[in-house]
Amino acid sequence: MSLRTQHHIGRPLRGLLLTAILPLSTVHAEPAQAASAEVLDLDPFVVTGTRTSQRLSEVPVRTELLTVDEIKLHTPRTLADVVEFVTGVRVENNCQNCNFSQIRLLGLEGAYSQILVDGQPMVSSVAAVYAVEQIPAALIDRVEVVKGGGSALYGPGSIGGVVNLISRTPTTTGGHAQFVLSSMKGTNVSSKSPDIGFSAGVQGDFVWNAQRDAMVVWVQRDRELPVDLTDDGYSEIGYKELTAAGLRYKHTFTGIQAAITLDYSHTYEDRRGGNHLELPPHEADVAEATKTTRDALSVNWDHTLSENFDYRLTVAGAKTDRDSYYGAGRDPNAYGNSENPLYIYDAQFNHHLASHLLSWGGQFHEETLEDTQPAYSRQTDATYRNTGVFVQDQWKFAPDWELVAGARYDHNNQIEDNVTSPRASLRWSATEIMTLRAGYSTGFRAPQVFDEDLHITQVAGGGQIIKNAPDLAEESARSFTFGSEWSWIAGGATWMAEANVFHTRVTDSFVLEEDTAQSTANESVLVRRNGSGSKIYGAEINIGAAWGDAFRIQLGYVEQRSRYDEAIAPLEGTSTTRIQRTPDRYGILSIDSALPVWALRLFVGTKYTGPMEVPHAAPDPADIPSDYPFAYVSENLIETSPSFLVFDINLSRTFEFASASGRHRDLVVRLGVKNLTDDRQKDFDQGEFRDSGYVYGPRFPRTFFLSTELDF
Numbered sequence: 001m002s003l004r005t006q007h008h009i010g011r012p013l014r015g016l017l018l019t020a021i022l023p024l025s026t027v028h029a030e031p032a033q034a035a036s037a038e039v040l041d042l043d044p045f046v047v048t049g050t051r052t053s054q055r056l057s058e059v060p061v062r063t064e065l066l067t068v069d070e071i072k073l074h075t076p077r078t079l080a081d082v083v084e085f086v087t088g089v090r091v092e093n094n095c096q097n098c099n100f101s102q103i104r105l106l107g108l109e110g111a112y113s114q115i116l117v118d119g120q121p122m123v124s125s126v127a128a129v130y131a132v133e134q135i136p137a138a139l140i141d142r143v144e145v146v147k148g149g150g151s152a153l154y155g156p157g158s159i160g161g162v163v164n165l166i167s168r169t170p171t172t173t174g175g176h177a178q179f180v181l182s183s184m185k186g187t188n189v190s191s192k193s194p195d196i197g198f199s200a201g202v203q204g205d206f207v208w209n210a211q212r213d214a215m216v217v218w219v220q221r222d223r224e225l226p227v228d229l230t231d232d233g234y235s236e237i238g239y240k241e242l243t244a245a246g247l248r249y250k251h252t253f254t255g256i257q258a259a260i261t262l263d264y265s266h267t268y269e270d271r272r273g274g275n276h277l278e279l280p281p282h283e284a285d286v287a288e289a290t291k292t293t294r295d296a297l298s299v300n301w302d303h304t305l306s307e308n309f310d311y312r313l314t315v316a317g318a319k320t321d322r323d324s325y326y327g328a329g330r331d332p333n334a335y336g337n338s339e340n341p342l343y344i345y346d347a348q349f350n351h352h353l354a355s356h357l358l359s360w361g362g363q364f365h366e367e368t369l370e371d372t373q374p375a376y377s378r379q380t381d382a383t384y385r386n387t388g389v390f391v392q393d394q395w396k397f398a399p400d401w402e403l404v405a406g407a408r409y410d411h412n413n414q415i416e417d418n419v420t421s422p423r424a425s426l427r428w429s430a431t432e433i434m435t436l437r438a439g440y441s442t443g444f445r446a447p448q449v450f451d452e453d454l455h456i457t458q459v460a461g462g463g464q465i466i467k468n469a470p471d472l473a474e475e476s477a478r479s480f481t482f483g484s485e486w487s488w489i490a491g492g493a494t495w496m497a498e499a500n501v502f503h504t505r506v507t508d509s510f511v512l513e514e515d516t517a518q519s520t521a522n523e524s525v526l527v528r529r530n531g532s533g534s535k536i537y538g539a540e541i542n543i544g545a546a547w548g549d550a551f552r553i554q555l556g557y558v559e560q561r562s563r564y565d566e567a568i569a570p571l572e573g574t575s576t577t578r579i580q581r582t583p584d585r586y587g588i589l590s591i592d593s594a595l596p597v598w599a600l601r602l603f604v605g606t607k608y609t610g611p612m613e614v615p616h617a618a619p620d621p622a623d624i625p626s627d628y629p630f631a632y633v634s635e636n637l638i639e640t641s642p643s644f645l646v647f648d649i650n651l652s653r654t655f656e657f658a659s660a661s662g663r664h665r666d667l668v669v670r671l672g673v674k675n676l677t678d679d680r681q682k683d684f685d686q687g688e689f690r691d692s693g694y695v696y697g698p699r700f701p702r703t704f705f706l707s708t709e710l711d712f
Contacts, residue, residue, distance in 0.1 A: 060394065060404045060427040062437050062483060062500070066143040068168070073592070073603055074648060075180055075670060075707045077199045077222050078242070079103075079115075079135040080699075083163065085588050085605055086145060087556025088540050091132065092581060093699045096684060096692035097273030097288040098238045100455050101132050101699065105147050106502055107536045107562040107582050108160035111450050112477075116164040118263065120316050121155060122296055124342040124367045127320045128451035130292065134269050136244040138201045138220040141168030148441050148479045148502065152390045152406030152423045153348065153359065159443045159477040159504065167248050167263060170205035170214050177202045178709045185678060185701040186227035189235050190277040197224050212252045219245040226277055229701060232630060232686040234286060237700065238273030258303040267294045274458075275688075281325035282332045285688040286458050289325040294318060298344075307352065314346040326456035326463055327375060328688060331522075334463075336373035338454055342366070357394040359406075362387070369449055376456060376465050376523050384448050385413045392423075400429040414446040415474045433488045439481040445510070447472040453528075457693040460619030460632075462522050464693065466512065469529040479504040493547045502560075503537040509564065514572045514636075524617070526570075533565040534579060550594050557587035570615040571636035578613045580638075581696065585610040598653060603672075605648040609697065614639050617691040630686035641696045647676040650705075668709040678702040 064086060076082045080091045080101050090104045102110030115123040115131060117139075123131045147161040154162055182197040201220035207213070226239035246265030253259065274286040281287035298316035305311075320340040327334025348361035364387050371380040392406025405424040412419070423441040430436055447468055457464040483500030511531040518525040538560025546552040562579035569575055589606040616637040624632065650672025657665045681697040684690070 058402070058427075060402045060425040060437065061146055062148075062425075062439065062481065064145040064147075066145070068141050071137065071140060071143070072668075072709065074605055074650070074674075075672070075705060076137045077180070077224075078133045078137060079140065079163075079165065080132040082137055082140060082143060083145070084607065085590055086143075087542050087588060088147060088558050089145065089163075090583075090586060090609070091699065093695050094452070094581075094693065095238075095273070095288065095455065095457060096236055096690065096695050097234075097286065097458060098130075098271050098290065098455075099133075099240070099273065099699070100130050100452075102452075103132055103163060104582070105145075105160040105163075106504075106540070106558065107538070107560050107579070108504065109579075109581075111452070112160035112445065114155060114162045116154075116162050117296070118167055118298070118300070119164060120298060120314060120344055120346060121365065122298070122316060122318050122342070122344070124318060124320060124340050127294055127318065127340065127342075129455050130269065130271065130290070133240065134242060134244075134267050134292065134294070135165065136201070136220040136222070136242065136267075138203060138218045138244070139167060139246060139265060140165050142166045148439055148481045148504075152392045152408045152421070153361075155363065155365065155386065155388065156408065156410045156412070156419060156421055156443045156445075159441075159445065159479065159506075168216055169248060169250050169261070170207055170216050171211065173205055173207050175202070175204045175712050176709065177712070178707065180705055180707040182703055182705040184225060184227050184237065184703045186229045186237065187231065188225050189228045189233065189275065190226045190239055195225065198222070212254060213250070215247060215249045217245075217247045226273060227701070229680075230684050230686050234275045234687065234690070235273045235277070236684055238271055238288070239277060241270045243268045256303070257305075258301070261300045261302070263296075263298045263300075265294075265296050268292070273692075282327065282330055282334065285330065286328045286461075286690075286692070287325055287334075288456075288458060288692070290322055291324075292320065292322045294320045309349075309351055311347070311349040314344065316344040316346075318342045324373075326373070326458065328458050328461045328463070331375055334373075334375040336371070336375075336378075338369070338371040340367060340369050355396045358392075359394070360389075360391040362389040364388075371449070371454060373456065373465075376463055378465065380449055382449060383413070384446075386446070387411045402427045410444075412444075412446045412474075414448055415444075419444050419474075433486050435485045437481075437483050437485075440479070442476070442478045444477065445475040447474060457691075459524060459617045459691045459693060460689045461623060462524065464524045464526065464617065466526045466528060467518070469527050471530075472510075472528060473508055473530055475506055475508050475510055475530075477504060477506045493545045496542070496544045498542040499539065500541075501537075501539045503535070505533070505535050507533045509534040511564065511568045513569045516572055531564055531566065531568060534563060535565070536560065536562045536579070536582075552592045553590070555587070555589050557585070559585050570638065571617055573636050574615065574638050576613060576638050580613050580615055583610040583612040583643075595651075601652050601654075603648075603650050603652070607644075607646045607648075607698075609644045609646075611640050611643055612696065614641055614694060614696045616685075616694045619689040619691075624689055628687065628689065630690075632685065632687075632689060639694075641681070644679050644697050645677075646674075646679055646698050648672065648674045649676055666709075666711045668707075670705075670707040670709070672705055672707075674703045674705070675700060676702065 088106045105113045144164045180199040199222045203218040206215045222242040224240040226235040227237035229236040244267045248263045250261045269292045272289040276284040281289045296318035301313045322338045324336045343366045345364040351358040366385045368383045388410040390408040394404045396402045407422045421442045425439040428436045453466040481502045485498045487496045509531040512526045515527040540558040542556045544554035562582040564577045567575045587608045591604045593602045616639045618633045652670040655667040
């Protein structure tokens with residue numbers, strides 16, 4: 001929930017409704033005489049639900065907002081850290097060596113959702129493998145999350161929803177700088193790195209020409225240490241060094257009510273895990289190493305021709321180039337390369353007709369994948385294209401009712417028949433304090449080489465790779481959501497509550513099962529095939545309250561079930577109907593409070609993850625040396641993880657300085673610890689023959705940090 005203060009009196013409660021409970025922002029304490037005149041401004045503008053700017057309380061498509069102040073509150077480095085305190089969103093680590101991560105929305109794995117940058121699907125199949133840790137926090141001004149398909153304006157693959165990263169357009173000249181030092185529990189296994197991690201970023205804002213021109217330039221540099229948590233000489237947290245830079249330039253043509261916006265970003269990441277990190281990868285017993293370069297460019301043209309008509313045109317592209325090594329046993333042939341250019345063309349036209357907003361347009365999305373991994377006999381040269389057209393009507397058919405109904409029609413070069421996907425959302429402001437929303441959406445996921453396929457997990461001294469079955473058909477999905485939201489003032493506090501239920505039905509589900517017939521001594525093969533179907537359903541609740549700036553609390557909880565219709569075998573000799581790595585329950589709790597001493601503020605964030613099933617691959621006993629010093633499982637297993645409760649705590653103080661021009665400059669000093677109790681997985685596999693994919697629970701051990709932020 002965005003609980004931000006504004007000097008404003010008497011705003012109607014309906015305008016204060018918010019559709020999510022998200023992290024609470026740190027706000028400077030106001031003078032006592034002003035505090036009594038404050039109420040909470042909970043109704044900012046959002047754009048993701050319908051790709052048009054609307055008040056959050058009025059948008060029919062349920063949208064959750066994370067503001068820049070909320071993002072800064074827990075000192076994130078990348079997108080993975082930014083969204084950790086959003087109810088219904090889980091960020092999980094999927095590899096013990098290189099720690100590639102994914103974002104799950106309401107139980108659906110990452111490939112079922114889209115990561116958007118300013119409304120465009122700029123994250124391609126190759127980039128998505130590590131993208132959540134390669135998108136720097138410096139790029140993000142706010143995040144908008146839509147769960148479920150919701151709107152016809154987004155692609156067919158947005159079954160789980162979309163996470164839209166909004167870049168910032170400055171309104172005044174200034175800047176921001178941040179520097180963070182961190183120390184993580186565990187043994188640094190790299191002699192090349194000091195025992196301290198860091199993140200540093202600078203952002204400059206420039207506005208001129210009577211605010212017709214605005215530009216922001218940013219750069220961020222991070223280093224995360226390779227950490228051994230089991231004292232076996234192999235990393236559980238991989239080495240990561242990220243350098244990213246970019247700019248956004250916007251020029252407004254005031255005479256014709258138009259604007260052109262250009263965005264460019266460049267990212268380079270060096271990532272390595274395993275042992276002997278000081279040696280070349282092929283001289284280590286186990287190594288997963290990637291060097292990724294990504295350049296992205298987009299140009300947007302927004303034009304309002306009249307009060308009744310406006311349109312937007314977008315041309316965008318990105319190119320990802322990755323050199324990789326996934327190998328064990330000092331294999332000199334385990335080097336590979338992936339190249340992945342992406343092109344996007346998008347047009348949307350909006351007609352404002354009395355009580356209707358009619359939107360229509362089209363999108364063309366193409367990406368090419370050239371991937372070579374000689375050690376695993378993998379050679380991919382494929383092009384994936386999707387052309388879609390859409391129409392959507394947003395209709396305010398009564399004072400308190402609004403309906404968004406539309407459909408998209410997609411042609412995908414990987415499937416035979418074109419697909420029509422209807423979608424609809426309904427909002428009813430039932431009372432002054434309550435709003436109801438309902439949604440229905442359909443979509444599909446076409447066969448292709450997906451992001452996780454390009455990562456080769458090291459298991460028992462060999463590689464574990466993923467291949468598609470020759471007859472793999474597309475998945476189809478339909479999703480229902482229903483929710484109610486309340487907002488009221490009582491006891492000197494603003495209160496909010498939300499309850500939502502969801503149900504997603506997937507037919508011809510993609511399932512991964514081990515195929516021993518294709519496996520060799522150097523690799524075990526998981527084949528993606530069509531299963532009978534699956535369902536993901538449950539409920540989430542959000543509750544929050546704020547007593548001005550003095551104290552704020554918010555709670556989010558999800559209870560869900562994720563099941564296949566028929567049992568599958570993730571590993572040979574196993575059987576389960578549960579979707580792997582998906583807990584039945586998880587939640588968050590956060591507190592933001594002004595303390596009565598030294599003008600300090602306290603943030604406490606808690607993340608709960610319930611038990612879940614995790615596949616655990618066993619090595620072949622014949623491959624294990626007689627003097628192997630580490631324990632290992634003797635057969636493939638489906639393990640059930642314990643539950644976890646993680647506490648993040650930090651204290652901050654803001655120092656205000658006035659410049660000669662009268663402009664305020666704020667220095668924020670923050671000291672904190674993440675995962676205070678060090679609650680994490682304790683049964684990692686060890687040594688060269690470990691299953692590096694047997695990973696679950698919190699991403700990091702106990703980590704202390706010191707952060708300084710300067711606004712100027």
